[in-house]
Amino acid sequence: MLDTMTSGKSWAEQVDQGDEGLPPPTEEFDEKRGIKTITEYRNEDGKVIKTIKTYKIETVKLSKSIAQRKMWKKYGAAANDPPGPNPSNTIMTEEVFMQFVQNKETPVPEEEDPLSKLTKQKIVQCRICKGDHWTTKCPYKDTLQPLQEKLEEGAKKPDIAPVSSSPAPNKPAGGKYIPPTLREGANKGRGETMSNQRKGDEAATIRVTNLSEDTRESDLQELFRPFGPISRIYLAKDKNTGQSKGFAFINFHRREDASRAIQGVSGFGYDHLILNVEWAKPSTQQ
Amino acid sequence: MKPIMLHGHERSITQIKYNREGDLIFSCAKDSQPNVWYSLNGERLGTFVGHNGAVWCIDCSWDTSKVLTGAADNFCKVWDCETGSQLHSIETRTAVRSNGFSYSGNLIMFTTDKTMGCNCEIHVYDLRDGDQLASNTPLLTIPIEGSKITSAIWGPYEESIVTGHENGEICIFDIKSGKTVQSCKDHTKQINDIQPYKDYTMFITASKDNTAKLFDMDTLELKKTYRTERPVNSAAISPLHEHVVLGGGQEAMQVTTTNTRVGKFDARFFHLVFEEEFGRVKGHFGPINSVAFHPDGKSYSSGGEDGYVRVHYFDANYLDINFDY
Numbered sequence: 001m002l003d004t005m006t007s008g009k010s011w012a013e014q015v016d017q018g019d020e021g022l023p024p025p026t027e028e029f030d031e032k033r034g035i036k037t038i039t040e041y042r043n044e045d046g047k048v049i050k051t052i053k054t055y056k057i058e059t060v061k062l063s064k065s066i067a068q069r070k071m072w073k074k075y076g077a078a079a080n081d082p083p084g085p086n087p088s089n090t091i092m093t094e095e096v097f098m099q100f101v102q103n104k105e106t107p108v109p110e111e112e113d114p115l116s117k118l119t120k121q122k123i124v125q126c127r128i129c130k131g132d133h134w135t136t137k138c139p140y141k142d143t144l145q146p147l148q149e150k151l152e153e154g155a156k157k158p159d160i161a162p163v164s165s166s167p168a169p170n171k172p173a174g175g176k177y178i179p180p181t182l183r184e185g186a187n188k189g190r191g192e193t194m195s196n197q198r199k200g201d202e203a204a205t206i207r208v209t210n211l212s213e214d215t216r217e218s219d220l221q222e223l224f225r226p227f228g229p230i231s232r233i234y235l236a237k238d239k240n241t242g243q244s245k246g247f248a249f250i251n252f253h254r255r256e257d258a259s260r261a262i263q264g265v266s267g268f269g270y271d272h273l274i275l276n277v278e279w280a281k282p283s284t285q286q
Numbered sequence: 287m288k289p290i291m292l293h294g295h296e297r298s299i300t301q302i303k304y305n306r307e308g309d310l311i312f313s314c315a316k317d318s319q320p321n322v323w324y325s326l327n328g329e330r331l332g333t334f335v336g337h338n339g340a341v342w343c344i345d346c347s348w349d350t351s352k353v354l355t356g357a358a359d360n361f362c363k364v365w366d367c368e369t370g371s372q373l374h375s376i377e378t379r380t381a382v383r384s385n386g387f388s389y390s391g392n393l394i395m396f397t398t399d400k401t402m403g404c405n406c407e408i409h410v411y412d413l414r415d416g417d418q419l420a421s422n423t424p425l426l427t428i429p430i431e432g433s434k435i436t437s438a439i440w441g442p443y444e445e446s447i448v449t450g451h452e453n454g455e456i457c458i459f460d461i462k463s464g465k466t467v468q469s470c471k472d473h474t475k476q477i478n479d480i481q482p483y484k485d486y487t488m489f490i491t492a493s494k495d496n497t498a499k500l501f502d503m504d505t506l507e508l509k510k511t512y513r514t515e516r517p518v519n520s521a522a523i524s525p526l527h528e529h530v531v532l533g534g535g536q537e538a539m540q541v542t543t544t545n546t547r548v549g550k551f552d553a554r555f556f557h558l559v560f561e562e563e564f565g566r567v568k569g570h571f572g573p574i575n576s577v578a579f580h581p582d583g584k585s586y587s588s589g590g591e592d593g594y595v596r597v598h599y600f601d602a603n604y605l606d607i608n609f610d611y
Binding site: 086 | 287288290291292293307309319321323324327328329330331332333334350368369370371552565566567569596598600601
């Protein structure tokens with residue numbers, strides 16, 4: 001207490017005096033690791049700020065001309081810079097890694113093109129696969145059309161039989177209007193239909209196996225859409241790679257559609273593999 | 287890898303180049319002060335003060351004694367690399383778009399823009415002849431009638447100049463006669479950059495038509511095409527591996543109007559022979575305007591529209607990369 005009185009300053013003021021009260025800068029050099037540590041102190045708004053700079057000193061053998069250039073004096077805007085990199089011009093950044101890519105070309109995202117959005121809305125509908133393109137341009141023209149015709153023939157035969165007795169008849173794709181009273185299940189009781197619907201949901205599931213790894217849900221959608229409305233598509237995928245595991249389940253709204261799909265697509269060559277389609281085994285009994 | 291970011295420019299980088307031994311990096315930007323840096327630690331050696339407009343091009347002589355810059359202030363200047371002082375200043379009628387020292391460092395070449403009613407021209411000066419510089423009478427002037435030159439380099443043996451034009455044309459001019467020896471039009475849009483292979487047997491062009499192409503230096507035969515989905519601003523061939531690096535992105539004026547999808551601005555590495563992309567390096571916040579390989583092939587730099595130069599030293603996983611074939 002006495003000391004501060006004699007000097008006339010509190011210790012805090014002494015620090016404010018500037019460099020006098022600051023410890024001198026120190027420089028340590030660890031020769032083994034080649035690391036130079038410079039510790040500096042400076043005053044800023046009454047606070048002492050300690051700056052520690054760590055440099056890694058490397059000795060590199062260079063050609064004479066490069067070594068000579070290393071000794072050149074700085075000029076221009078850098079004339080007043082101290083030796084070594086100036087932190088305001090040279091910034092060490094975060095680590096970046098080269099991303100190795102496998103695919104040759106990333107496809108251009110479709111969302112960017114407003115026209116492609118339009119094409120998704122059905123302006124035209126293909127008679128073969130119900131796709132949004134002209135029938136003549138259908139990619140399945142050669143594969144699905146004969147198949148479709150075959151199926152339609154098959155579907156017509158039971159049509160001759162009374163409607164009520166057969167569960168199989170079913171309006172051919174893009175066929176005539178059938179009044180609700182004549183539609184399947186119409187002759188049954190109302191409640192029955194409802195419960196049937198439920199059961200049918202469970203039962204109208206098919207299992208597709210031997211799919212190629214590149215298969216996606218949209219491919220399956222395209223492949224099975226011709227057979228009737230689909231309620232759900234489940235494609236088993238690998239958790240890590242996101243690639244298909246080679247099998248999928250497809251739930252149709254109607255069991256008939258499902259059976260037609262089995263008939264139609266089983267043994268169908270798709271993406272260099274022969275597809276195997278069968279009824280899905282009922283899910284685990286509860 | 288841990289890139290060193292060089293922040294010496296206030297505006298977008300227009301060109302970067304290493305000197306022959308790779309210890310210095312020269313960068314120029316749309317501000318008026320070209321910079322020179324030590325490539326090893328990113329320390330700035332200095333800036334060249336004297337231009338009064340965007341600097342479009344920079345080159346360095348083989349012995350790193352002189353530096354050549356060309357700018358939009360209608361001047362092409364020669365600097366002393368050691369002191370940063372200006373040695374010569376050549377006034378032109380329009381902006382200087384591209385330039386280069388010949389292999390010996392005795393001849394300089396630069397091309398001027400086609401603006402203000404002046405045609406695009408190639409000028410060649412001999413630095414040994416003081417009269418040429420004093421009286422501003424070049425050794426050779428080649429007027430270009432058609433599409434203007436957007437990029438140009440010296441051919442081998444100081445005998446020719448390879449030029450890339452705004453319409454995608456590539457020409458070789460003989461500097462003895464000043465006539466076009468060869469030309470081809472494999473690109474459909476502007477050539478942004480031409481860079482030679484280390485032995486000058488081939489060169490790579492970067493074009494606005496989303497491709498970079500590899501040409502034979504003698505015959506102008508199209509050897510390879512590297513396709514991307516955006517304009518390529520710059521391309522360089524690795525002196526060490528059979529790799530090329532492409533820098534690009536959508537044009538600066540379109541950046542704000544297209545959706546910002548990350549990964550548009552990365553440097554892309556292609557195999558020289560298989561034309562197959564195998565790697566990408568992210569980092570810039572805008573299109574890359576210029577890329578350059580270190581002469582030893584173990585590091586590369588890129589300069590971007592964001593005004594930064596990034597110096598990358600490759601990791602072992604890149605240097606050890608092998609292609610199965």
